[in-house]
Amino acid sequence: MxxxxxxxxxxxxxxxxxxxxxxxxxxxxxxxxxxxxxxxxxxxxxxxxxxxxxxxxxxxxxxxxxxxxxxxxxxxxxxxxxxxMMQVGEPTERERAAIEQRIAEPGPIERALEETSALLSELSGAAGMVMVPPRESRLAQVSLTALDANRVLAVLVAEDGHVENRILALSAAALGTSLEQASNYLTAKSAGRTLAEASRRIEHEIATGRTALDDASRDLVSRGLATWSHDAAERPVLIVRGQAKLLDDAALADIERVRSLLDDLESKQSVAELLENARRTEATRIFIGSENRLFSLSGSSVIAAPYRARDGKVVGVLGVIGPTRLNYARVVPMVDFTARQLGKRIG
Structure with a gap:
């Protein structure tokens, strides 16, 4: 209505x-x-x-x-x-200092994203959320190392220095000299490309028989690509911290609503789809209760803002989720300020 x-x-x-x-x-x-x-x-x-x-x-x-x-x-x-009717102010000096300090702490960007989610929860008294931008880093090197008779450690090094480790479960027949051959091939074909771009090129070469790999190395490369692609698709795109803060005395009086909300948060893909709506806006968005199908049963509100890299491109969304009685006038400027600070951190 x-x-x-x-x-x-x-x-x-x-x-x-x-x-x-x-x-x-x-x-x-x-x-x-x-x-x-x-x-x-x-x-x-x-x-x-x-x-x-x-x-x-x-x-x-x-x-x-x-x-x-x-x-x-x-x-x-x-x-x-x-x-x-609501009059929105600015975050307090203490809030601004806490946000700037936590986001600016040295370390990988993944840690900054987790810290941001936890910080939003602490300051708002609700659950904090950060939608992690999909990484499209261009690869510099791929190396494969045997861990034991049936497992291989794959190390993917990006041009920006980001490192990802993946473990592949393989048969003993795929190990030995095939590891070095597969590593060299993967590095040669993926250098300067994203994982998706490299995967498409390598899959085409394998399908058309244009590789000089032996059977064991070719099997190792194919299995690795399939595992990495599946892993990337299944990996959560949303970091949520502070769910316990949703269990206050008022919420416990309506335990079914709380259970529904926690179920919504477990369905991270659905929440991420909601936050995608905020990516296309210039300012902070507020989703109130039944206005959104996802939270119509739990009676919850979401305050979300896109965060941008220095070139102005939106790379993700952050915000808080809690009961509809959130302190909107206080939380809205806090979310907006945090989004701007995280954008500076990402660069």
Whole structure:
């Protein structure tokens, strides 16, 4: 259900709606008319406030849980608040310092991505997510070393210095001098190419009989390519940290919702597909509850922002996921700032 324009609400309705949403986001609990009458400075009786609450409920902006006399915002109400009423500031000095320090720590980029996900979780009180950009590094060298009678260690060295180790399970017949021949062949055919480009060229040469490899070396190369391709396809593209932070007291009162959310996070491919939507935007995106099919059952929100390399190209997405009562005004600028810092780190 689409939320009505803010201009359709009277000033009194806007004030009460804003107080209900802010109270709910702060406490996670429905806000009642007595609370609004006593603490908000509205100078209205509880009866007058209840009348406005009923109107806002009729418009689909608020709902009244059966267990409470108070009101809480619907997903449509949260969308109206986020888009038309929320005032977004800047991360605090402490938050900025923590983000800059953690992301700038020396080490491989994979560690920086994991640290970013953990940091977002710590600062937001929700789960942090970073979608890892697919690596398309160009290879410089491939070496194969026997670990034992049935296993080979493959070391792939990229031109940018990135190193990946893969273990291949092979028969003893494939070892021996075939390893050196296969290593030399793989390096010659893959140097300056991505793994996908090298795989296509090598597979074509093997299929057309254009290699000088012996049977054992050819089998070793074919098995290696098949294993690496499968490994890359199965590797998670999403780093999620801080799932335990989703299990607060309010969440445990609705254990089915929490179970549904954790199941969603286990389905990393589905979450990654959602984050792909944020890759095509210039700014931070907010997905609220039932607006997105993936989180319609768990009632969760996602705040996500693309991060870019220095050339402006989007290389990935980061963000947080948590209950719809996230502190949007605080988390949105935090996610945006983190995305900019991670982009600087990637270069």
């Amino acid at each position: 689409a939320s009505p324009p803010l201009t359709e609400l009277t000033d009194r309705a806007r004030d009460i709606f804003r107080l209900v949403v802010e109270g709910y986001l702060d406490s996670g609990q429905p806000v009642g008319s007595k609370t609004l009458a006593g603490d908000s400075g509205l100078n209205l009786s509880p009866a007058s406030i209840r009348s406005v609450l009923a109107e806002l409920e009729h418009r689909g902006l608020l709902s009244a849980p059966h267990t409470s006399a108070g009101r809480m915002p619907t997903d449509s109400g949260l969308r109206l608040f986020v888009d038309a």
